[in-house]
Each structure stands twice: as structure tokens, then as C-alpha cells.
Amino acid sequence: MKRRDFLKQSSLASSLFFVPSFISAFQKVNSTTLSHKKLVVIQLAGGNDGLNTIVPFTNDIYYQNRPEISLQNQDLIKATSDLGFHKNLGPLKQLYDKGYLTVINNVGYPNPNRSHFRSTDIWQTASASNEFLSSGWLGRYLDEYVKKPYGGIEIDDSLSLILKGETLNGIATKNPAILNRNMQTAYFKKVLNTQSDAHLSEHNLGYLYQTMIEAQSSAKYIFETSKTYKSKQDYPNNPFAKQLKTTAEFINSNLSSSVYYVAMGGFDTHAGQINRQSKLLDMYASSIETFVKDLEANDTFKDTLILTFSEFGRRLKQNAGQGTDHGAANNVFLIGKNLKTPGFYNESPNLVDLDSNGDLKYTVDFRSIYATILNSWLAVNDETILNKSFNKLSFI
Amino acid sequence: MKTKHIQHLYFRAGFGLDYTTLEQLRKQSKTTIISNLFEASRNVEPLEIDLSGFESYFNSGFKKPETEEDKAKQKELQKSSREKTVEFNALWIDRLTSSDAILAEKMTLFWANVFVCRDNAIYHMQRYNNMLRRFALGNFGEFVKAMAREASMSKYLNNRQNVKASPNENFARELMELFTLGVGNYSEADIKAAARAFTGWSFKRDGTFHLRKKQHDFGEKTFFGQTGIFNGDDIIDIILQQKQCARFICDKIYRYFVNPEPDAQHIEALTNQFYKNYDIKALMFYLFNSDWFYDQKNIGSKIKSPIELLIGIQKTVPITFQKKKQLLYLQKVMGQVLLYPPNVAGWKGDKNWIDSNTLMLRLKLPAILLNNAVINVDEKGTLEDDFEAYYASKNNKQRFIKTTIHWAVFEKEYINVSQQDLKNTLIIAKIDPDTDALLSRLKFEDQKNYCIQLMSIPEYQLC
Numbered sequence: 001m002k003r004r005d006f007l008k009q010s011s012l013a014s015s016l017f018f019v020p021s022f023i024s025a026f027q028k029v030n031s032t033t034l035s036h037k038k039l040v041v042i043q044l045a046g047g048n049d050g051l052n053t054i055v056p057f058t059n060d061i062y063y064q065n066r067p068e069i070s071l072q073n074q075d076l077i078k079a080t081s082d083l084g085f086h087k088n089l090g091p092l093k094q095l096y097d098k099g100y101l102t103v104i105n106n107v108g109y110p111n112p113n114r115s116h117f118r119s120t121d122i123w124q125t126a127s128a129s130n131e132f133l134s135s136g137w138l139g140r141y142l143d144e145y146v147k148k149p150y151g152g153i154e155i156d157d158s159l160s161l162i163l164k165g166e167t168l169n170g171i172a173t174k175n176p177a178i179l180n181r182n183m184q185t186a187y188f189k190k191v192l193n194t195q196s197d198a199h200l201s202e203h204n205l206g207y208l209y210q211t212m213i214e215a216q217s218s219a220k221y222i223f224e225t226s227k228t229y230k231s232k233q234d235y236p237n238n239p240f241a242k243q244l245k246t247t248a249e250f251i252n253s254n255l256s257s258s259v260y261y262v263a264m265g266g267f268d269t270h271a272g273q274i275n276r277q278s279k280l281l282d283m284y285a286s287s288i289e290t291f292v293k294d295l296e297a298n299d300t301f302k303d304t305l306i307l308t309f310s311e312f313g314r315r316l317k318q319n320a321g322q323g324t325d326h327g328a329a330n331n332v333f334l335i336g337k338n339l340k341t342p343g344f345y346n347e348s349p350n351l352v353d354l355d356s357n358g359d360l361k362y363t364v365d366f367r368s369i370y371a372t373i374l375n376s377w378l379a380v381n382d383e384t385i386l387n388k389s390f391n392k393l394s395f396i
Numbered sequence: 397m398k399t400k401h402i403q404h405l406y407f408r409a410g411f412g413l414d415y416t417t418l419e420q421l422r423k424q425s426k427t428t429i430i431s432n433l434f435e436a437s438r439n440v441e442p443l444e445i446d447l448s449g450f451e452s453y454f455n456s457g458f459k460k461p462e463t464e465e466d467k468a469k470q471k472e473l474q475k476s477s478r479e480k481t482v483e484f485n486a487l488w489i490d491r492l493t494s495s496d497a498i499l500a501e502k503m504t505l506f507w508a509n510v511f512v513c514r515d516n517a518i519y520h521m522q523r524y525n526n527m528l529r530r531f532a533l534g535n536f537g538e539f540v541k542a543m544a545r546e547a548s549m550s551k552y553l554n555n556r557q558n559v560k561a562s563p564n565e566n567f568a569r570e571l572m573e574l575f576t577l578g579v580g581n582y583s584e585a586d587i588k589a590a591a592r593a594f595t596g597w598s599f600k601r602d603g604t605f606h607l608r609k610k611q612h613d614f615g616e617k618t619f620f621g622q623t624g625i626f627n628g629d630d631i632i633d634i635i636l637q638q639k640q641c642a643r644f645i646c647d648k649i650y651r652y653f654v655n656p657e658p659d660a661q662h663i664e665a666l667t668n669q670f671y672k673n674y675d676i677k678a679l680m681f682y683l684f685n686s687d688w689f690y691d692q693k694n695i696g697s698k699i700k701s702p703i704e705l706l707i708g709i710q711k712t713v714p715i716t717f718q719k720k721k722q723l724l725y726l727q728k729v730m731g732q733v734l735l736y737p738p739n740v741a742g743w744k745g746d747k748n749w750i751d752s753n754t755l756m757l758r759l760k761l762p763a764i765l766l767n768n769a770v771i772n773v774d775e776k777g778t779l780e781d782d783f784e785a786y787y788a789s790k791n792n793k794q795r796f797i798k799t800t801i802h803w804a805v806f807e808k809e810y811i812n813v814s815q816q817d818l819k820n821t822l823i824i825a826k827i828d829p830d831t832d833a834l835l836s837r838l839k840f841e842d843q844k845n846y847c848i849q850l851m852s853i854p855e856y857q858l859c
Contacts, residue, residue, distance in 0.1 A: 045777075045779050045786070046779050046780065046781070047779075116779035116780060117738065117739060117779065118739055120779065121738070121739055130569065132574075132739060132740070132741035134741075134744040134748055149751075149752050156774075156776060157729070157753065157773040157774045157775070157776075158728075158729055158731070158753055158754070158773065158775070158776060159751050159752075159753050159754075160776075164748070164751065169750075169751035169752065170751075171751070171752045171753065172752075172753050174774075178772055182756055182760070182772070182773075183752075183756050185760075187849070187852060188759065190834060190838075191831055191834060191853065191854075194830045194831065194833065194834045203657070203697065204656070204697060204698070204699050204746075204747070204858060205696075205825060205826075205828065205854065205855065205858060207747060207750070208699070208750065208755065208854040208857055208858075209828070209854055211750055211751070211752060211755050212755060212756075212759070212854060214752065215752035215753075215755060215756055218752060219752070239787040240787075263776075265777045265779070265781055265782075265783055265785075265786025265787060266781065266782050266783030266784075266786050268779060268780045268781075268782070276782065276783075279783070280783060283783075311779070
């Protein structure tokens, strides 16, 4: 069913009778202008240890620097002659075998920042390490091409920088029913239903009314649309899996939102890393497995690309608490059905030539990955959004 | 002075006015009103919580904790410091709500978003916060020099790691880019020279300034075309000679106190005033006496920050939060937690406060605080949390903010005030005609309800 037909049949149509023209204009958005490709961005928040995720198992330096926490043969699933997956990443290895996974090694940026907050900002805004942007790269994509708050959804209750644009913002929800309830209170309705178009040009006041109207319409649209599809997959029982399930329901109900952001917490493994990271990677991989299955069952996997990153990797040398401290370059995962370069995209990490902190040096700028996704997947002008030209890669 | 103008002055120099005070001020001349505003801020009490538990630790020599016992003790102190930071946060909000030195406090809030700093060690951060308060209406040059000597700032921008053998440029760069000149108004060579001038600037454990002479570069530096054996203070003096420094600060002052849309001519007028002697008090006096400050286009043009919104409500209806953590939670979900700026560039403000999620929450805030409305927004976990802690707060909880509402104070103030006057007291922005018509059609059983409704319209978000 086309979105427009759906709208006509939904309860939205009945209320059109009472709302002023600018709201109905909003509700009859032309969906053909939006790309049908979806992008799901996942942040492993806290800084996932990439070296124990994709393990350089033939490299003596790796073992010398991590006497207590390095992974041995029995802890691995070997993929190439020198790289193996952490043993709890079985489902990811299966995607790799099918050609649905690209791993890009040594991703980072010049002058890496080792603060969680700052480095997260850098990754989310696509800035250089010495510039402070107040809009995120997905937010600017909404500004430029989508022009609707529901174009980008964060699966949470408050919005991160990544989905904040210069002129408009995405929307955050992990439960569309609650979001909708919060936005449809009788009093707001009264205020909005008495609005005529005339006064919306007022500078900041107009902006507030406009945001209010769009928030309500977006919440209603997300709720009404997403409830038409309930996932039949049996997701693992953890909150990250739940975020992915919600994402799948959005995508499979043909919500016109094109970019999604999910943060999975817990990766700041300064101590007792072995057990903690094992659990996390197991949750990540099994949840992703079900998510991909869910999309495949609905034939939406072919139009979905999943990007997984962390704000930084971790130090090569383990610390005294059987953990690792904040590092720099790290690996990035891309999952999708139409990858041009499945498998390992580039060279393994160089453990000899480290920076002055003893961290991996980057060889791929993360903004090259963004530029490629924007250009080749979402089919938009990447320079407009990244404010600069970056080398394109050939993974998609 | 027009009533609207008095309100405008007090919305910008403070957090609005109650009806009785406004009635009193209406009888006074502009000169009297403005001079009393400054007079009330002549003496500002430092803001202090009990930190005696940290005294012995911060007044002993530096040594790395070696034994398990020492390490455990340090962990305990860090935890306690985090808890005390939450306490200090609540006390600061309380101060903003109740202080008579309202201009000095508003300026402190402003400066906290210029000389942005974040430090989990409350023992040092309390010092930093009171340094802001002490200089809030003082001399800007002395202010910058004091700020550069603070332990929290030294930690935040790595000046501690700035040593002769290997200069760290972080502080020098932000000093110019974000604190005094603005991006593009200095060269990379200037940054290198400034970084060398600040080498060895460090602090003792108790937070007092200390120059590590061995780490300081006593060599010759060239900065903004001048050459000499400059130290950090000399660098700041040369920065102050640049008119751009006065302009940069006045641009911030204008956007914060006058209008988020800059006006080049008026900013230049402020700059000429400020550049004379960098006297902050004289600058603000000049601003509040300028006719253009009271232009219609400036009145109600600002989107309140979450803190301004929270305090505005509490000034009308006093509220006691039963749990300090809930006050912190509200700040978190609205996007502004005092003492926890997002990064060294601070909060961007204005439209940046608003997205679909925060606006709905802000519109509901009066009902949440005053009418026991439920709030079901889960806060984000932090990046250092482990998995369980990260998701602990994400369970679609129906929250009630546990408050004690002092309605008696409100009633005493407004019981005999007409609805029209209550509306004019609470709302300074021009109300949208449709919303105004709606308000007049709705029936309110009492003044309390009318107050909550007024606070719930979009216009209340402006000041």
C-alpha cells in the first residue's frame, strides 16, 4: 500500500477536517522525493576494543602487549590467514561468509581525541578534531534532502547530536505509542487546532509552533504506520535487541524514515575486559543476526545498510586491571546485501608503527566512509553535508 | 519606564519579576531601577557546600596511590566527589532562584558558558565556579588571568601537560578560539608562541596556582607581531590590545542579553564601550541604559534555556525537589545540566534547545512540576557506564517528579491579581492571537490552574 493511500484510510484523514491547511500540507508529503534506501547507524558506546573483536592472531606483538587478555586460537573463528573473529561473533562470521559484511580496519581521524564525549561528537558531527559543530551529519542530511523530522529516528527518548540539523532535527523514540501519547494531549490539540497559518512567520515563536506541529504530526505518523507491522522474529532478550526490533518494525512497516541511529552502551572496558566484552559481542552479534533475518523475511534487507562504529578503539597494551584504556583507530563494520567489497576492505592493523600514546594510527578517515554512504547509497551530494570533499571508497 | 521594559530588563538581567516587585518598580525612574539592579549585585556570596571530607586528601602531598587500600580510598573519594557535584548543581539552581544579587548570578551563568570548564573534582570545581562569580561584573583582563590559573581549567584543557620540552597547545588554542578572539583571528604561529608562554602553569593539590619553573619556557616569543620574553599574563595583555577581543565578547553579550539575531551596529557600540577598559560592569550599565536595548524586536525574542525555564517556574511557584537526582534528570532530558557542558564550546543555545522531543517535554514541564503529570522519558546512559547501568534507566518508567509545591506563596502573591495581570506578569512575548483567543475561551476553576496553563503555551518558552 502506498503511503498516501494508507494515510487516506488512517485516522489521520478524519482529523484533517479540523486542522488548518499547513498541517494537512505536511501530512500529504510526497514520498517519492525520499530515497527508499535505509541506513542504520549503530554506535558501540564507550569505545569497543577492536583488537579483541577482529584479532590479528599471527602477530607476536599483539600477544606480547596483552599477556592476560589476548585471545588464543580456541577463542577465535579464523577468517583469513591472519585475522579472526572473536568466538562470540559467530553470526557475524556467517554474514561475512555470505558476503554481507565488510570490515574496514584502522578507521579514525587526525589528532584523535580520547575523551568519550568529544570523540563521540567528532564522529557524530563529522568534524575535524579541532572544530566544534553543533549539527550532526545525519541531521544535515535531513536539512538538505528530507526536510521532515521523521526522516531520521533515534531509538531512544532523547535526541543525540548525530540527528540534529541546522534547520531541523530528527526525532527520538523507542516506543512510538508513548511518544504519540505524549504529543497528543488535549491541551496541545486545542492550541494547535485553533492555529491559523497567519502567525507562523514570527521569528522564534513561529519556530516553536512549527516544531510543535511537526512533532505532533511526526509522532502520529510514526505510530500509525509502525503499528501496521509487528515483528514475528524471536529477538534475544536484551535492551539492544529491543532497539533493533523497533528499528525493524519501522523499516518493515514502510515508514518513509531513511536514517536510524542506535547506541549500544557498555564498551568502556578499563577492567575485567575478557568477560565483559565477550558478553557484549555475543549480544551484539545475536541481535544483529535476528535483525537481518527480520529484514530478509520482509525483503527490506536489500535496501538497508548497517554501519557499526565506536568513538575510538583501545590501546594495544593492556592495563594492570585486565582491561584496556582509550585508544584511537578502530575497525568499522558495514552490513548489507549489496556490498561491492565484502570481507576485509584493507590492510590489517599495523602494531609496529604506533602513535606517541601507543595507539593504532588511522589509515582511513571515517568521513570517507560517510562520504561513500551519502554518495553511493543515499545518492546525495556528500560535500554539501560534510562541508568538504573526502576520498570515496568502493565498498558500496 | 514602561512596564514591559522593566520586565524585559529583568528577564534578561535575571529570571523575570513577580507581580508585587513589578508594581513597586513601576513607580521608580529608569535611573533608579538600573542603579538598584547593580547595587543589589555589589556583594556576592560565594556558593559553597561542605567539602570537609576532602580536606585531608587535597592538603597532602601528591603521591600515586600504590597500596590496594589507597586505591580503594581514592575510588571512594571520586564517588563522593560525583555525589557532591550533584549537590552543588542543586545549590546553584537554588541560588539562581532566590538570590537578590540577580545580575551577578545571571552574569555568572553567562560566563560559565564562555570560559567553559568541566571537572569531576568538586573540590577544584567549586573554586572555579566562585572565581566566575567573583569576576562576573569585574575587569575582563583580570578575569581571564584568574581563569587561566584555575586547577579545573588546567586539567580540562591539558595545561598541566604543557611543558617546555613538549608544549601542549590545547589551552592556548581555546583561549583564543573560544574565550577571547574567535576562530580565524589569530595564526597558528600565535598559538605556538602562546602555548610556550603558558608552559609550566600548573597547580598545587589544593588547587592554588603554581608555576613549575623547570617546565616553563623563558625564551623569547613572537606573538601578534610583538617579540619579548612573554609569560601567560603578557599573552593575555596582548590579546586584550586587539579590539577583536572586545568585539568577540560583545557579540556573545548581545546574543545572550539582547537578541539571538546579531545587529552589527549595536554590537560595535558595545565593543567601543568595552574596549575602553574592559570593565564588565560598565559594559552592562551601558547596555541596559541604551534605548535600543528596549526595542520591540528584542522583547521576548529569546528562547529560554532549560535552566531559565526551570527557574522561571520556580520563581512564580516555589518548589522543593525531594530528590536532587530528579532535578538533575530534568536538566539532562532537556539538554542542559549545570556543571556538565557538552564540550569546551559550551551550549549553543537559542534554537538549539529545541527539537521535537525537548519541546514537548518543555511544554509539559509546568504540568509535571505543578500538576503531578507523569513524565515517561528515559534519560540516556553515559558512555562510561557498563551495559547494565547504561540501560538501567531505559525501562519506560512512568515517573513522577516528587516535589513539595509551595502554593501558599503563589496564592499570597496572586490571589487578588486579575487573570489579565497574571498573564502579563508571566508572559513577555506577544501572544499568538489564536492562542490568546483560546485562552480567553477556556474556563479556569482557579488561579493555580490558569497559571499552569499559561506556563504551558509556547509563548512561555520565550523571554
